[in-house]
Amino acid sequence: MSILVDENTKLVVQGVTGREGQFHTLRNKAYGTNVVAGVTPGKAGQDVDGIPVFNTVRDAVEATGANTSMIFVPPRFATDAIYESLDAGIDLTITITEGIPAHDMMRVYTHLKRSDQRLLGPNCPGAISPGKATVGIMPTDVFTPGRVGIVSRSGTLTYQISKEIGDMGIGQSTVVGIGGDPIVGSSFIDVLGMFEADPDTDLVVMVGEIGGDEEEKAGAFIAENMKTPVVGYIAGFQAPPGKQMGHAGAIITGSSGTAQGKKDALEALGVKVGTNPTEVAEIVRDTLG
Amino acid sequence: MDLFEYQGKQLFAKYGLAVPSGEVAETPEQAKTAAEAIGGTVVVKAQVQVGGRGKAGGIKLAKDPDEAYAEADNILGMDIKGHVVKRLWIESASDIKKEYYASVTFDRSAKKPLVMLSAMGGMDIEAVAEEHPEALARLHVDPLTGFQQHHARWLIYHANIDEPAQKGVLDALMKAYEAFIGLEATLIEINPLIWTADDRVVALDAKVSIDNNALFRHPELAELQESLTDDPQERMAHERGVTYVKLDGDVGIMGNGAGIVMSSLDVVALAGGTPANFLDAGGGSNAEAVATALEVLLSDPKVKSLMINIFGGITRCDEVAEGLLTALDTLGATLPIVVRLDGTAAEAGRAIIAERAPANVVVEPTMLSAAKRAVELAKEAS
Numbered sequence: 300m301s302i303l304v305d306e307n308t309k310l311v312v313q314g315v316t317g318r319e320g321q322f323h324t325l326r327n328k329a330y331g332t333n334v335v336a337g338v339t340p341g342k343a344g345q346d347v348d349g350i351p352v353f354n355t356v357r358d359a360v361e362a363t364g365a366n367t368s369m370i371f372v373p374p375r376f377a378t379d380a381i382y383e384s385l386d387a388g389i390d391l392t393i394t395i396t397e398g399i400p401a402h403d404m405m406r407v408y409t410h411l412k413r414s415d416q417r418l419l420g421p422n423c424p425g426a427i428s429p430g431k432a433t434v435g436i437m438p439t440d441v442f443t444p445g446r447v448g449i450v451s452r453s454g455t456l457t458y459q460i461s462k463e464i465g466d467m468g469i470g471q472s473t474v475v476g477i478g479g480d481p482i483v484g485s486s487f488i489d490v491l492g493m494f495e496a497d498p499d500t501d502l503v504v505m506v507g508e509i510g511g512d513e514e515e516k517a518g519a520f521i522a523e524n525m526k527t528p529v530v531g532y533i534a535g536f537q538a539p540p541g542k543q544m545g546h547a548g549a550i551i552t553g554s555s556g557t558a559q560g561k562k563d564a565l566e567a568l569g570v571k572v573g574t575n576p577t578e579v580a581e582i583v584r585d586t587l588g
Numbered sequence: 589m590d591l592f593e594y595q596g597k598q599l600f601a602k603y604g605l606a607v608p609s610g611e612v613a614e615t616p617e618q619a620k621t622a623a624e625a626i627g628g629t630v631v632v633k634a635q636v637q638v639g640g641r642g643k644a645g646g647i648k649l650a651k652d653p654d655e656a657y658a659e660a661d662n663i664l665g666m667d668i669k670g671h672v673v674k675r676l677w678i679e680s681a682s683d684i685k686k687e688y689y690a691s692v693t694f695d696r697s698a699k700k701p702l703v704m705l706s707a708m709g710g711m712d713i714e715a716v717a718e719e720h721p722e723a724l725a726r727l728h729v730d731p732l733t734g735f736q737q738h739h740a741r742w743l744i745y746h747a748n749i750d751e752p753a754q755k756g757v758l759d760a761l762m763k764a765y766e767a768f769i770g771l772e773a774t775l776i777e778i779n780p781l782i783w784t785a786d787d788r789v790v791a792l793d794a795k796v797s798i799d800n801n802a803l804f805r806h807p808e809l810a811e812l813q814e815s816l817t818d819d820p821q822e823r824m825a826h827e828r829g830v831t832y833v834k835l836d837g838d839v840g841i842m843g844n845g846a847g848i849v850m851s852s853l854d855v856v857a858l859a860g861g862t863p864a865n866f867l868d869a870g871g872g873s874n875a876e877a878v879a880t881a882l883e884v885l886l887s888d889p890k891v892k893s894l895m896i897n898i899f900g901g902i903t904r905c906d907e908v909a910e911g912l913l914t915a916l917d918t919l920g921a922t923l924p925i926v927v928r929l930d931g932t933a934a935e936a937g938r939a940i941i942a943e944r945a946p947a948n949v950v951v952e953p954t955m956l957s958a959a960k961r962a963v964e965l966a967k968e969a970s
Contacts, residue, residue: 453848
């Protein structure tokens, strides 16, 4: 097994005729992902390398039974694209778009949580279950089929860590980029829960970074709910605290949000945390034995 | 994007939130003219984005225009925690009966707006939150239905706002939330929000942060960005669309993707060095992006060595290597540059550098070894 994307994925791509959208759609298809449709308003009837294009997501779902959507629409139109995907009943919406306003995402998130649909991103690289399917912009040759799950807020760091464990002969069940924005549709906890339920995932690597308190919340979830071992990594020990104005932010989060605070919180809950990507790979290897 | 107090107050006024009348001044003469126009006692306030302005001597009362001139002359050019005062806000002095605290913020953890109100304003609100948590009323707002008057009333009763000020505070909260939504702010903080001797409620300070991602919908706010940074590298990076933050060290760092750049900063520190900056050339870095990034890095005189850390995904390392050589040709940099390439076309990229790069460019196989080398070279150079 694997999580989120696999041989049952039927993908519709919103923004399929744009330069980036087309490029990555064809890469995903070449990897073996079942890409059933594309959507670009006004371009129904066209096709992208044999993939039929529809005017709306609803039309695409009715004609093809698509269950997963990937969004490649520019930021000023992406919020509408997410709502369109959710309203068309898509189970999993993967939003690659970077730069969606926070106020839009507060409303999207509130709407999303009133259903049982899932959203990955925005500002995420997508998800890949090596050997089965990839949805997004990840470089597929970095990954090999295996039994380690990875969930990450950062794209390039995920590739780095995947390659380091790959060099040790360890592959991945599914690799999930949840996105780097302050509000993303799926949290570490959401994805950790799915990995815990996946019989083919033996260990999970969680790649976090400064800001927010999702890593701390994940630490508590791991301690209470997970039997699958989790290895952590946090980026940003040297990152500037930011020219933060006012204190309202500090009141809410207390000392959490810093890399050290996150590392300490995770370690206190029994999660091993590597200090650099190479050390993370070594801990993974040693834990799997 | 964090605004100056005067910018925040000017925006508050547009939303009907009461602020003292005031004017911007950049010279003592302008301060005097402003004080004459405002009339009566004025406050001369340094416009810097750092707390503790008052204690540092950056806020002074002036009874007449001549005093305003003298205080302005004194405060302009003052260094407040590393921020040089270039601009003043001259405003009418207020007769304060009591100081409250009010804020609307984007609560990242709850993913909703959070409105907070306290009758213990004017002081360090973090200390109030810690020592008297009951004195700080907090309420999350459903972003789909918005902030209603009953929310404001709940906050007012729970914060024990004085009865004569309640109506004014309610009005201020409603308008602060309207500004939060209208400006697509991530923070609207008013500390203090004052109750005046004549029973008005007035915002005496303004901290406003705007979501950079929303600036495309607010061209009038995007224009303000120009006034916010004095740093030449940050300005250059901003103009060219590169994500750059200046730090104190001497090892310049660039990479493709925020995560790998943050991680690079960390390994440079682990190797005993100090990062000079954060520079993310973007996940899809091409030759042009590398050249632009390099130009920004090399313009910082503090940088003694560079670490370039690329993980090729969609980015091809051979293209990055070509871009680097072209950029070095044009820019003629002589400082030591350590390059680490991994992922797509990494071997081709390394070969290009080994064969054709000038002697100051060296290749290292891993992130850790690249960081160590860059740190050593920076030490040798200083």
